[in-house]
Amino acid sequence: xxxxxxxxxxxxxxxxxxxxxxxxxxxxxxxxxxxxxxxxxxxxxxxxxxxxxxxxxxxxxxxxxxxxxxxxxxxxxxxxxxxxxxxxxxxxxxxxxxxxxxxxxxxxxxxxxxxxxxxxxxxxxxxxxxxxxxxxxxxxxxxxxxxxxxxxxxxxxxxxxxxxxxxxxxxxxxxxxxxxxxxxxxxxxxxxxxxxxxxxxxxxxxxxxxxxxxxxxx
Amino acid sequence: xxxxxxxxxxxxxxxxxxxxxxxxxxxxxxxxxxxxxxxxxxxxxxxxxxxxxxxxxxxxxxxxxxxxxxxxxxxxxxxxxxxxxxxxxxxxxxxxxxxxxxxxxxxxxxxxxxxxxxxxxxxxxxxxxxxxxxxxxxxxxxxxxxxxxxxxxxxxxxxxxxxxxxxxxxxxxxxxxxxxxxxxxxxxxxxxxxxxxxxxxxxxxxxxxxxxxxxxxxxxxxxxxxxxxxxxxxxxxxxxxxxxxxxxxxxxxxxxxxxxxxxxxxxxxxxxxxxxxxxxxxxxxxxxxxxxxxxxxxxxxxxxxxxxxxxxxxxxxxxxxxxxxxxxxxxxxxxxxxxxxxxxxxxx
Ligand SMILES: [Zn+2]
Numbered sequence: 092x093x094x095x096x097x098x099x100x101x102x103x104x105x106x107x108x109x110x111x112x113x114x115x116x117x118x119x120x121x122x123x124x125x126x127x128x129x130x131x132x133x134x135x136x137x138x139x140x141x142x143x144x145x146x147x148x149x150x151x152x153x154x155x156x157x158x159x160x161x162x163x164x165x166x167x168x169x170x171x172x173x174x175x176x177x178x179x180x181x182x183x184x185x186x187x188x189x190x191x192x193x194x195x196x197x198x199x200x201x202x203x204x205x206x207x208x209x210x211x212x213x214x215x216x217x218x219x220x221x222x223x224x225x226x227x228x229x230x231x232x233x234x235x236x237x238x239x240x241x242x243x244x245x246x247x248x249x250x251x252x253x254x255x256x257x258x259x260x261x262x263x264x265x266x267x268x269x270x271x272x273x274x275x276x277x278x279x280x281x282x283x284x285x286x287x288x289x290x291x292x293x294x295x296x297x298x299x300x301x302x303x304x305x306x307x308x309x
Numbered sequence: 310x311x312x313x314x315x316x317x318x319x320x321x322x323x324x325x326x327x328x329x330x331x332x333x334x335x336x337x338x339x340x341x342x343x344x345x346x347x348x349x350x351x352x353x354x355x356x357x358x359x360x361x362x363x364x365x366x367x368x369x370x371x372x373x374x375x376x377x378x379x380x381x382x383x384x385x386x387x388x389x390x391x392x393x394x395x396x397x398x399x400x401x402x403x404x405x406x407x408x409x410x411x412x413x414x415x416x417x418x419x420x421x422x423x424x425x426x427x428x429x430x431x432x433x434x435x436x437x438x439x440x441x442x443x444x445x446x447x448x449x450x451x452x453x454x455x456x457x458x459x460x461x462x463x464x465x466x467x468x469x470x471x472x473x474x475x476x477x478x479x480x481x482x483x484x485x486x487x488x489x490x491x492x493x494x495x496x497x498x499x500x501x502x503x504x505x506x507x508x509x510x511x512x513x514x515x516x517x518x519x520x521x522x523x524x525x526x527x528x529x530x531x532x533x534x535x536x537x538x539x540x541x542x543x544x545x546x547x548x549x550x551x552x553x554x555x556x557x558x559x560x561x562x563x564x565x566x567x568x569x570x571x572x573x574x575x576x577x578x579x580x581x582x583x584x585x586x587x588x589x590x591x592x593x594x595x596x597x598x599x600x601x602x603x604x605x606x607x608x609x610x611x612x613x614x615x616x617x618x619x620x621x622x623x624x625x626x627x628x629x630x631x632x633x634x635x636x637x638x639x640x641x642x643x644x645x646x647x648x649x650x651x652x653x654x655x656x657x
Contacts (some may be wrong), residue, residue: 131401132643135408139642149413164357165398168364169405176409179368180382291364297357 092153092280093119095142095177096269099134099170100162100190101206101246102127106137107269108145111154113281116274120144125266130166134173154183156276158190158267160292161214161227162206171289184286186276191216191227193267194245196275203240203257205232205247206266213247214294229294314386314633317374317410318626319367321403322395322423323450324348324359326366328374329623330385331630336433338378339623342366349490353480354449360398367406374622382414387639389629392420392657393650395450400646408642417639420657421628422650423620425464427586428457429631430624434613439582442611443467445571447595448587448619449476449491452567454525454574455652457584460628461635464652467574468525471514475563475589478529482536482559486552496556497592503553505561505594510535512566525574532562564595572602584611586624591615632656 092112098105107121122137142149157174160167171187178185195204195218205213208229216226217238225238232251237243243257246265278284313333320327329339344362348354375381390407393400404420411418428444444455444464452470473481476493483492488499513528536559543550567589575583583603589595590612603610617623637656644657 131404132645134405135412135642138412149415164360165401168360168398168402172364172367172402172405173409173412175364175368176371176406177413179371180410180413288368293361297355297361 093147093151094154094156094273094280095138095152096156096273097134097138097170097174098158098190098193098267098269098272099130099166100158100160101266103266104130104133104137105267105269106134106141107273108141108147109269109273111273111277111280116270116277118270118273121269127166130169134169138173149177149181152181152183154280154286155185156272157185157187157289158193158272159187159289160190161208161229161294162190163209164291164293167291171291175289178286185289186279186286187289188272188275189223189227189292190267192223192275193272194264195223196221196271198244201239201241203235203237203243203248203255205235205243205245205251205255207247207250213251215247227292227294314630315380315384316387316389316626316629316633317385318622318624318629319388319390319403319407320423320426320620320622320625321363321399322391322393323399323620324354324362325620326363326370327620327622327625328370329621329626330374330378330380331433331623331626333630334432334436336623337380338374338376339621340370340373340377341621342370345491352484352490354396356396356398359396360402363399363402367402382410385414385416387417387419387629387633389419389421389625389632391423391426391625392644393423393647395423395648397646397648400648404644404646412642418642418644419629419632420640420644421625421632422652422655424451424453424455424652425460425655426624426628428455428464428584429460429628430586430617431584431611431613432631433623433627434617435611438584441578441580442582442584443571443575443578443580444584444586445567446587447475447567447585447589449480450474451587452527452529454570456574456578456580461632461637461655463655466652468523468527468570470527470529471523472528472530473533475527475529475567476587478533478563479589481533485537485540486550486555493588493592496560497594499553499556500560500594503551503555503557505557507554508539508558510558510562512562515566515569525570527566527570529563532559560592560594564592564598567595568599568602571599572606572608575608576606581607582609582611586613586618588619590618628655
């Protein structure tokens, strides 16, 4: 089955076309650019490019998989809205996968995954042999409790390596992998499980303050 | 199959998620979801709250509009979306949705100017717009006077507010008077029981000196402060505040300036059509005063019904339909949301 994968939970803007079968998952075409401010501009052309490269028409898609974050809200919403609109237009199911799992799923042993949450905070989760056992959370790096993790992965882990105090393996990706997101959704896709509404993992409430008493002008 | 293209419009520039479907000048279906109640306790639109609400509301709103029009996405010939101006995060949700729909359905996309859409929506009510026309757009987000010579190519701004938007002034004065948010309809209602001539509030940028520099600009900040001072003085003296009279006098000051400048623009440019749009166009006094003053100079006033004046998807579809009919090239798939999109570009 042909599956479109998108993730916009980090500065990486990811669009991929994957084939999911009983035998396994493989990525047929992929476009990734890193630009924390251009999700809105880049994602759609990248989807189109990935489809074109694989010679696939949108109507050939059987499902759409989207990373649901956590991630900076504005960029995250671009991926989820685009995925939801395409799913709605094509009448195919949409499946959400926690974006941190796109980094944590292939890791063996105990590992911390951390991405940049801006405002000097990280989004983080702890994995045991690829399974998320804690998180996702958003905290200051000093407040992260990595449990039994012996390594840390992700752009946040790299930026705050000093505070987190965990070694960052140089060969691991720092942004969620489209292949892993597709692989994690594969059982649901193959069993024909109904799709779900794509709900962002915001983890933070909107910044908004209720106005106080009326200010006097004179 | 009709030869007139079927155009879908998506609007998310502020707190309304709107989808409209138009063929030519005919509105076939529209749906609107508003997050206004979620903003009420903050006394104004909270951008992040609006953006979250757009994401949640988009697909159901789209479905309702399609169902109402009795069409499917496959029947749509082009998709138009508000690319700006507006709240950056909110615009981005609508643009992302439009791109997703356009990609999946393999249709052209038009990223359009929200203010031009406020003008175009009148075609759904009154047919083709005579050009040139003067447009007065007044809402919580904008207060602009525009010269519309060719709606498909660009609109010329003549003037705009230099501080608060007209609708914002309504909200702030309503709050001052203990009336709910959004303030427009409540001020209008209270004003009907009051005397608009009872208190003389200032008319911003109407002095002789302003005629040179700010002839077609607006200012409502001084008015708002004057109302606050007046109310506070009564409260300090332990007097009852005549809410209806204050509302009526404030509304009279706003409508007086708006219509005087709009008519002056028509006469200055030799234009005999005035279109009024935006949420404040729903104000009953503004409509009456505009028609009264326009009649003196043989100017025709076109105001769409209130539901089309406030932000909605139909207005975006109406502009899209106009652009398709005029043979304007669609936008590219990398079109940005532009919170400060200039009026000189109708299509992004
Ligand atoms: Zn508007």
